[in-house]
Amino acid sequence: MNRLLPILTVVAAIVVLWYGAAVWLNGPWVQDQAARAGVTVSGMDFVGQTMTQDRPVLPAPHQVIKGLYDGVAGQAITSKKSLIYHGWITLSGTLLGFVIGTGLGILLAVGIVHNKAMDLSVMPWAIASQMIPIIAIAPMLAVVMNSLGASGIVTKAIISAYLSFFPVVVGMVKGLRSPDAMQLDLLRTYSAGEATTLGKLRLPSSMPYLFASLKVGIAASLVGAIVGELNQPAGLGARLLSGSYYGQTVQIWAALFAAATMAALLVVGIGRIETVTLRRMGMAR
Amino acid sequence: MSWLIFAVVFWLVAWGVNSYAARVAGRNRWVRLFVPTLFGITVLVVWEAVIKGLQVSPIILPPPSAIGAKLASSLPVLWGDLVQTFFKGALSGYLIGCGAAVLVAVAIDRSPFLQRGLLPVGNFVAALPIVGIAPIMVMWFGFDWQSKAAVVVVMVFFPVLVNTVAGLSASDRMQRDLMATWGASYWQGLWKLRLPAAMPFIFNGLKIAGTLALIGAIVAEFFGSPTRGMGFRITAEIGQLGLDMIWAEIAVAALAGSAFYGLIALIERGVTFWHPSQRN
Numbered sequence: 232m233n234r235l236l237p238i239l240t241v242v243a244a245i246v247v248l249w250y251g252a253a254v255w256l257n258g259p260w261v262q263d264q265a266a267r268a269g270v271t272v273s274g275m276d277f278v279g280q281t282m283t284q285d286r287p288v289l290p291a292p293h294q295v296i297k298g299l300y301d302g303v304a305g306q307a308i309t310s311k312k313s314l315i316y317h318g319w320i321t322l323s324g325t326l327l328g329f330v331i332g333t334g335l336g337i338l339l340a341v342g343i344v345h346n347k348a349m350d351l352s353v354m355p356w357a358i359a360s361q362m363i364p365i366i367a368i369a370p371m372l373a374v375v376m377n378s379l380g381a382s383g384i385v386t387k388a389i390i391s392a393y394l395s396f397f398p399v400v401v402g403m404v405k406g407l408r409s410p411d412a413m414q415l416d417l418l419r420t421y422s423a424g425e426a427t428t429l430g431k432l433r434l435p436s437s438m439p440y441l442f443a444s445l446k447v448g449i450a451a452s453l454v455g456a457i458v459g460e461l462n463q464p465a466g467l468g469a470r471l472l473s474g475s476y477y478g479q480t481v482q483i484w485a486a487l488f489a490a491a492t493m494a495a496l497l498v499v500g501i502g503r504i505e506t507v508t509l510r511r512m513g514m515a516r
Numbered sequence: 517m518s519w520l521i522f523a524v525v526f527w528l529v530a531w532g533v534n535s536y537a538a539r540v541a542g543r544n545r546w547v548r549l550f551v552p553t554l555f556g557i558t559v560l561v562v563w564e565a566v567i568k569g570l571q572v573s574p575i576i577l578p579p580p581s582a583i584g585a586k587l588a589s590s591l592p593v594l595w596g597d598l599v600q601t602f603f604k605g606a607l608s609g610y611l612i613g614c615g616a617a618v619l620v621a622v623a624i625d626r627s628p629f630l631q632r633g634l635l636p637v638g639n640f641v642a643a644l645p646i647v648g649i650a651p652i653m654v655m656w657f658g659f660d661w662q663s664k665a666a667v668v669v670v671m672v673f674f675p676v677l678v679n680t681v682a683g684l685s686a687s688d689r690m691q692r693d694l695m696a697t698w699g700a701s702y703w704q705g706l707w708k709l710r711l712p713a714a715m716p717f718i719f720n721g722l723k724i725a726g727t728l729a730l731i732g733a734i735v736a737e738f739f740g741s742p743t744r745g746m747g748f749r750i751t752a753e754i755g756q757l758g759l760d761m762i763w764a765e766i767a768v769a770a771l772a773g774s775a776f777y778g779l780i781a782l783i784e785r786g787v788t789f790w791h792p793s794q795r796n
Binding site: 234237238239240241242245256288347348350351352353354355356359361362363364366367368370371374375378379446450453454457458461467471472474475478480483484486487490491494495498 | 637655774
C-alpha cells in the first residue's frame, strides 16, 4: 500500500489532467458547431459534448478505453478492425526479429571476447552505432526487401533484429568479461579450455547483463516492427498511419495504447524470466 | 569475377594485418585507432567490389562510391534537411524536453511521495514505443518542425527525469550532514552539493536522450512534413528508388548523431572532471 498509493495518485492526476486537456482542446469545435447552429452551449452540456465527438482533437480517456475494448473484444479476431489481429502481426514480427537479433548478437559477443582482432575492429563500431538513428534505414530496408521478394514479416523481422542486435552485443561483451581474474585463473588451474570456460563461467556470469540488454532490445524490436509496418497493409504501425491519414484520432490512440500494453507485457515478461532464472542460478539480489 | 577475387583478397589481407596488429601491439593507442579504421575501410571496399562483381542493381544496394558522389553533389539539399530535422526539430525539442525534465526533477525533489509515484510511472513510460505519438503530434502542431519538436520533448523527458531524480539522491549521507553542519539552506545544499553530484547521472540521461531526439525527429517526419527534412527525403526518395540519396541522408544522420553525442560527452568531461570515470 505504501508503494501503491503514490503511483495511483500520479496516475489519477494524469487522468484528471487528460480530461481537462480534452475539454480545452475539443472545446473550440463544440463552440464552432454551436455558433453555426445558432445555439449556445454551456456548463455540463459543453463538457459532455467535448467528450462524445467522433474525431476529437484529444479523445477523453474513456473514449480511448472504449476504442481499445471495441478493437480487442468487439470484433472477430480475424477482422481487419481487430486490434488483436493487428497486434499479432506486429508481435510476430517483433519476436522473430528479436530472436534473430539476440542470437546473432550473442554469437558476435562471444567472438569479440575470444578474438582480440575482432574486439579491436568491431567493438568501436558497435558502440558508435548506438548513437546513430538506425531507425532511419527502416523504410529503405522495407522497400529493398520487398523488391527482393521477401514477405512482410521477414522485412519487419530484419528491421527488428537490426535494432535489437547492437544493445545485445554491447551488453553481452560486458557480461562475458564480468568474471574477475581470480575466477578465470581458477579455471586455468583446472586446465579448462576456452569452450569450458565459456560454458561454465562466462555465460552463467553474463546472465544479469544479458537480461538487462534483452529488456532494451525487446523495446527496440517493437519500435522497429512498428516503424517497419508504416508502408505495410496490416499491423499496429499501419493502424497508426491509416488513423493519421483519415483523422481517426480514437483509432490512433487505441493503437498506441495497444502497442504500449504490448511493450509493457514483453518487458515485464522478460523481467519475470530474469527473476526466475537468476533465482535458480542463485544470483538473485 | 576479378572484382570478387579482389574483394576476398583485400578482406583476407586486411584481416591478417588487423590480427597481427592486435596481437603485437594491442595496447598501443594508435593501433587501437588504426584497427577499427581499417575494418571500416575493408567493409566499404568489399561492399564496393562485391556490388561491382555481382552487378547488383543500384536500386537494391548502391556502391559506396555512388553514395559518396551523391553526397558531394547534393550538399545544399542535405544541409537544408539537416537544418530542418536536426537543428529545428530535434535540437529545440531536446533542449525543451531535457530542461523541463531537470526542472521537474528538482521540483519533486522535496516530496518523497511524488518521487515514489513519478519514478515507476517514468520508468514505465521510458520503455514504451513513444514514437507512436508522432501522428498525434503532427495532427496537433502541423507539418512543420514544431510537431517534431513536440515528439522529441515527450521522448526525451522521461529518461532524463528518471536519471536526474536518481542523481539527486546520489550524494552521501555524510556529505549532506556536512552541509547541514555548515547551516546550508536547502537551496545552497542543492546548488553546491547535490546538483554537482547528480551530474554524472544527468549526463547519462542526456546521452540516451540525444539518440532518442534524432530518432523521434526523423520518424515524426514519416507521418507528414514540409518538403524538406531527413525523414521526408527518405520517404520521398523511396518513391523514386533513389537509394543513393537515402544512403547519403543516413550517412549525414549518422555523422550528426555521433557529433552530437561527442559534444555532450565533451561537455560532460568539462562538468564532471572530478568523477572517477573521467580521470585516466
